[in-house]
Amino acid sequence: MGRNPKTLLRKFHEAKWDEQIILEMSVPGERGILVREAEPEVRREVGSGVSAIPPGLRRRSKPGLPEVNQARVLRHFLHLSQETLGTDVNIDIGEGTCTMKYSPKVHEQISNRNPAIRDVHPLQPTETMQGTLEIVYKLEQLLKEVSGMDRFTFQPSGGAQGVYTSAAMIRAYHESRGDTQRTEAITTMFSHPCDAAAPATAGYKIITIMPDKDGYADIEAFKGALSKRTAGIFITNPEDTGIYNPLIDEFVKAAHEVGALCHTDQANANGILGIARARDAGFDLSQFNLHKTFSVPHQSTGGSVGALGCTAELAEFLPVPQVKLAGEKYYLDYNAPRSIGKVRSFIGNVPSLVKAYAWIMQLGDEGLRQVAICSVLNNNYLMQKLQQIPGVVVRYAPGRRRLEQVRYSWEKLYEDTGVGTEDVRRRMADFGVQSYSTSHLPWIVPQPFTIEPTESFSKDDLDEYVAILTQISKEAYENPEFVKGAPYNSVVHRNSSASMDDPVNIAVTWRQFVKKGLDKRVRRSATKRS
DSSP: OOOOTTTOOOOOOOOOOOOOOGGGGOOTTOOSOOOOOOOHHHHHHHTTSGGGSOGGGSOSSOOOOOOOOHHHHHHHHHHHHHTOOOTTTSOOOOSGGGOOOOOOTHHHHHTTTOHHHHTOOTTSOGGGOHHHHHHHHHHHHHHHHHHOOSEEEOOOSSHHHHHHHHHHHHHHHHHHTTOOOOOEEEEETTSOTHHHHHHHHTTOEEEEEOBOTTSOBOHHHHHHHOOTTEEEEEEOSSOTTSOOOTTHHHHHHHHHHTTOEEEEEETTOTTTTTTOOTGGGTOSEEEEETTTTTOOOOGGGTSOOEEEEEOGGGGGGSOSOEEEEETTEEEEEOOOTTOOOOSSSTTOOHHHHHHHHHHHHHHHHHHHHHHHHHHHHHHHHHHHHHTTSTTOEEOSSTTOOOSSOEEEEOHHHHHHHSOOHHHHHHHHGGGTOOOOBOOSSSOSSSSEEEEOOOTTOOHHHHHHHHHHHHHHHHHHHHOHHHHHTOOSSSSSSOOOHHHHTOGGGOOSSHHHHHHTTHHHHHHHHHHHHO
């Protein structure tokens, strides 16, 4: 059933399956496929295979893999897919700063499903993978144009690791100059959280600059924090308020004056593609998330790439190997004595690099600029609509346009009705849309929500999203307890965010799940429900 033309809302109820974990579905003797045994001639030539493994590396017992037939496996994962909201099944503009956008399906065909990419092994001779290396090399040239940087690495497996790589390179740079007193890194409150966490992981003391009344990082406070101890600054611009800092070059200049290096986090650069370049503002390092701005699916870090660019002066510290071109031959260059080494295996997630390369090539330079223009248009259209909803507050810089996102607040709704941002999030699931990010802790903005509509979403999508939040606001003022009881149409009708924060209830592996007795607890809960 389509949307109601009067309300722009549609009926929705998500599928719910009381699905076991795949390991609990194991039936002794079941097989999804019977693997053919090696023929005698093969065994005579290469042995059993296991015999080639040193005894100290062999398992004492077989791995505890589930024994499940094909039909059971298919039903299991299809059931789970019906319980999931994501960018391909809903209007997914609500993941805060995550830059959720449509990923063309042709990219799957030319990357993950293409044997020429999928079956390439990173350890095979480089002369047999020239096409793959050519794509990686050319993607680097494209990102150099977009950012103004001189060199790139694609090793980092996400934005946070890209920032960590930058911090490691900054440390190596200062050490190469005999400067060992630089122990501090400066970031801002509304920069991405990893701009504090990653340098801290690299060993730096973090100084955070708070925003002024208009949401900008205070320039005087920033200058006051700079010293000979400052190794580098890690800053997002625009920050997670969506407001572009017009003084960004002054921040960079001030940092350079005390000998610090400057990193800009452009994980979601959707609003400035083809318009503003990191190097033109004076930055020394710039990192893009290919799984955000450049349309590679997020895949829960599985397909992520934190592409890190730097100036020629810092290139010698980049991770190895680097893809280079000699004449007409591409090769992997390990000859970098001052390299920080590796932050991940090989040269990064190649299928994701292929997707990003294809996306850029399909759009061209003018297309990238149109992506930015459409993203900013969508964001400002949505802001004009949302600020008309009772209970919604747009924080900071009144009257100023935003770029790719806006820092909103349900503070007024909470004061009037007691319904807060978490309540609204849960109720949104009843309309078939993924709930927005709760922004960053701590809640500098009370009852925050941050929305980033990219170029992928149509006016119809935006209008439906506005209609959903309008309806929830109306319900909150008329019957706040109803909103607080949500969700009603989702897979889980009530969840406890507190339980997810309790280490006792967290298990990231099956072994840990069983060890904590969570499997028995789940079975008891299922028995009570039935």
